[in-house]
Amino acid sequence: MLSKTSPSRGPGSPRVIGAYEPRSGSIQYIVVDEATKQAALIDTVLDFDPKHARTSTKSAQWALDTIKAEGLTLAWILDTHPHADHLMASAWLKEQTGAPTVIGEKVRDIAKLxxxxxxxxxxxxTERTFDRLVLDGETLPLGDLEIRVMLSPGHTLGSVTYVVGDAAFVHDTFMQPDVGTTRADFPGGSARDLYRSLQAILALPEDTRVFEGHDYGTKERKEPAWEATVREHRERNKHVGGGVSEETFVRLREQRDAVLDLPDRMLHALQVNLRGGRLPEPEDDGHCYLKIPVNKF
Incomplete structure (x- = not known):
């Protein structure tokens, strides 16, 4: 697994370790308070092979191994939203560590959909699935640091951004500046809401490190990347850099979304992720079964 470390810039700034899961293009994060060695996990991945409907914990085990090797204490298991392109490892990680699982409180509305x-x-x-449903503006302690919750709808109606010192974990809002932004056409999504969420992130201090949820590279850039600054997004993000208007962005985003295929894991993933990463209960033969709606999309 490809991993990269963004070092702490000093007091009040976390160290961030990102690891790239190539099958889904997802990045999972370990956020570390250097002063106390407390850590949080963000958007961890339960590996899933859709061709064989097979799961594994290889990616999530990387996170546990890294935490153990560095002598860290896991304080939180955070998810930014119920993901459509990968299965969440939160439930398995809680079983292994006992750390509480956290997601935005509007997951209730996503569950209804x-x-x-x-x-x-x-x-x-959802109240039984996750240990804590957090509100916009709520904070969580991470050693000497603080995790601040920002509601960031658009990709889903309940997505949240986690801001830790000078680091913002912005999930499926921004992509890398040379790619632009992410889609807003899933049930409950809105390109207009996404634009406003992007502007709220761009209002953070310009040296804030922005850590995205996904990268698929480009024709020119083969190496995956997942970190940029607010300044870089303000100046050269392909979709909103340079002060693009809301109407221009909404038109561009909706035209782009209209020709995108659904992620190949989406219909598998949502029913697992709305269970916090748990598979359905085994049936009388000992196997779990997923339910796939036909001709709804």
């Missing part, structure tokens, strides 16, 4: 889509009216009980 997907109960209808899957026709699973009794599933996705």
């Amino acid at each position: 997907w109960r209808r889509i899957y026709n699973l009216p009794g599933e996705f009980e």
Whole structure:
């Protein structure tokens, strides 16, 4: 697994370790308070092979191994939203560590949408699934640092950004500046909401490190990347750099989204992620089964 470290800039600044999962283009993060060696995990990945409907914990085990090797104490397991392109490893990591799982409180509304889509009216009980549902503006302690929650809808109606000192974990809002932004056409998504969330992130101090949730490279840039600064996004982000208007962005985003295929894991992933990364309960043969809606998309 390709991993890179963004070092702390000093007091009040976390060290950030990002690891790239190539099958889904996802990046999972370990955020470290250097003073106390407390750490948080953000958007960890439960590996999934859609061709064989097979899971593994290789990517999540990397996070545990890194925490152990560095002598860190895991304080939180954070997710920014119920992901459509990878399965969450939060439930498995809680089983291994006992650390509490956290997600934005509007996951309740996302669950309502997907109960209808899957026709699973009794599933996705979010209060029982996650240990803490956080509000916009709420804070969580991380050693001597603080994790601040920013509601960032658009990609989903309940996505949140986590700001830790001079680092912002912006999930599926920004991509790298040479790519632009992420899609807003999933159920509950909105290009207009996404634009406003992007502007709120761009209002952070210009030297804030912005850590994105995904990268797929470009024709010119083969090496995956996931860190830029607010300044770099303000100046040269392909979709909003230089002060692009809301109407221009919405038109561009909606035109782009109209020709995108669904992620190949989406219909598998949402029913798992709204269970906090847990598979459905095994049936009488000992196997778990996923429910895939046909002709709904």
